[in-house]
Amino acid sequence: MLELFRGQSWYFEIGLATAAYVLQMTDTDVLLDDTARRARRYVSSIGGRAVAPSAEALDALSRFEEPLPVVGRSAEETIALLDDAGSPATLASTGGRYFGFVNGATLPSALAASWLVSSWDQNAALPVMSPAAAKISDVARRWLVEALGLPSSTEAAFVTGATVANATCLAAARDRQLAAAGWDVPRDGLFGAPELTVVAGAQAHSTLLKSLSMVGLGRERVIRVPADDQGRLIASELPDIDGPVVVCAQAGEVNTGAFDPFSDIVEWARERSAWVHVDGAFGLWAMSDLSRAHLVEGLAHADSWATDGHKWLNVTYDCGIAFVRDGDDLRRSFASVAGYLPPDGGYEAMHHTPQSSQRARQVEVWAALRTLGVDGLAALVTSLSDHAVRIGSALDDAGLTVLNDVVLNQVLVRADHDDATVELIAAIQADGTCWCGPTSWAGRPAMRVSVSGWVTTSDDITQSIDAMLRCARQVGAID
Template sequence: MEATPPGELLQDAAQRAIAYLQSVPHRSITPSPQALLRLGELNHPLPQTGVDAREVLRRLDEIGSPTTVATTGGRYFGLVIGGTLPATIAANWLAAAWDQNASFRWTSPIAATLEDVSLQWLSDLFGLPDGVAGAFVTGASMANMSALASARHALLSRLGWDVEAKGLYGAPELRVVVSEEAHITILKSLSLLGLGRERVIRVPTDHRGRLKIESLPALDDRTIVCIQAGNVNTGDFDPAAEVCRRAREAGAWVHVDGAFGLWALAHPAFTALTEGLAMADSWATDGHKLLNVPYDSGIVLVRNAADLRAAMSANAAYLAEGDAGDREPSHYTPESSRRARGVEIWAALLNLGRDGIAGLVERTCRHARSFAKGLSDQGFEILNDVVLNQVLVSFGSPELTRAVIRHLQSEGICWCGGTVWQGRPVMRISVSNWATTEADVQLSIEAMVRAARQLHAESSA
């Protein structure tokens, strides 16, 4: 068997990928049952002799492409899933060909440089102080974890304790304050860091999911406060300015989980929500949500570079190359070997520019407001103030709302998930994709209204 030449193979892959992307606007978002049945064909023993790469690709495309969920299209509104700007897919393809290990400047000067540049751009875009350090990680989960590791380091080292060396055995006690609405990844990070997911002070929240400032306990220099920019259900923001002011006075650390909401800093229309965010000590956000770069792509930013570095840096004789003064990426990340995620972030930032980023955030939020208006005009209840890109809707009874979600998911015109908001089962709409158009929104509203009316009529019959 003749092996397919690499050039031919990659041309074939590009054509298949392009055909896939072109099919997405016209196909069902969820895979059909027939397509899913074909997944069984992949389930065979490892062959003794290898299969030619072209045939590998053919199987992947013919079985795999129809069994994807078309999250990259403009009518996917589940979780907080962004799409992929064409510039970022292209950058990702080239970066795959480079196959750089982004650990060090000497393993990849280009990856390290794109990280430096992107960090500077992000820091400017978000209005963060000079000297902020950052790292490119898998997602906001790992960004939250890295930021909280920096917080743990900073507070304990000020108390004379070297947590990286000695762990938490016998360490001075830290207090962690979170809101009742803190994202699960904050709690998971606390558990990974030995700070305990239940050993936290939980501050009550208001009807919009915002931390109630009047219930914030007194802070001190042993306290980490986690606030959020963008509640995963309502999209709302905790009162950062007042939390940060109190934390500054007390010597406490404020971490902002801004997985998608931090991008609101890119547009002046959101100033009332974002006020004070830049005063925090650390921030976590995602590239794969509102910035629309491919998975997996998260970013951690820490005000005092030394804190992130101290929490993450590890050395061995065989790794000590390069100039001591340079920023070596792996000294700021939990991983060692790592793909060059900065490539796509850089491509997105450069391709969009400040105006394009602001426009992307503004557009997704405008579409969210269109959803809210369109659905409430049809008599359905919107449960949140649509301040960003998230919409919570009830179609009537909990059963009917759940039935509408199931119907939409199997119909395949648009995709939304469910959640429970303040005790009520609701449907969540998250508009996070650059490709969503007003026509997508209207088509989706029609599908939702049709489903709700039909299911209501069936249940009343």
């Protein structure tokens, strides 16, 4: 019936008036108090619930399948639906026993900062739009460079995640290398440009190839260098090439946590003026832990580095960070000029990132670094890596095969038979005590255990090991 009146101007007027009424009727204080209560309940109960959502919770997601309302619904009821149907159908990845992908939890300071940042709703593109966001960015970028021990000239940029951080660095690398060959990529694009060779290890992360394709360098024209049994690029296999080159190294292979031999890669690169980029989505944080200096040797001599805040630093999604040794290389690729934009006003995020308008992601990074401090950051790397060592030893002692040297927070494990490995992963996910994901390693199934949440305790590890072994016995993977 309502459809009949849709095109009428009076109908439109009534719609606007109703929407305005619904908005007016929203008591913002009540709504935010209710939302804070719901959020607190979620956070405080996460440790006690099954890690994977129940079948019932998944079924209840059908409550979202409503038609787009013609007349707007109340904000209170909307948030209630979001919490009642949405919260139970989340993975408890902010709890202590989620070991899937490389998904960090959220530090309380980061979560609280993100609430405030959402309330501010600042556009962090330019200092003129948010002096607070700009000042905090200046401090957070400086602290990051210091905490990771990167060269003091290094400039940082906040983006949505490591995929975009890699793309940001690779765009800067591409433009710098081709500028040295007399070609202006930002002005003329890549058509007709001199050849730029990209080199990466055989175990480079899948998204690194996506990042390369995003910046016009292609997934398939990369020279792939063989990797060893831990997934480390074998430096002696680097090709004998010259001309403009970008080599992509990796700090933290996603299955094994292994680090490429950076000193050898840097030496090879220096001989041919190649740009060294490092994908350190989670592994870059090992730079903050002096006890892991042997893993990161030579890493600081690279030209660019990409990492995530939402992994090991445990800030909320979505936060990636691109570092480039010389900030001018970011500006070359990302500066954008328009009459309404003010002249240079210090570090302007929109001229250093692929984004224009952007969330003030730096605030959570700042809050996390401020509450952890240098020691807390190092302790975070150590403690999660120690948890991983404990899991690896227990599974190995029980008769499963641990495939990697547990040098960081990743454990890669399999049963003797592939079917048993697959069944083990399914059994662990169904059991609900903890959550581990599948992968393929050397052409066979394996299970990945990634300890990435600050919140994981020794007791979580004990409970998780018990559950993993219980499931392994259940599927006949061990006696």
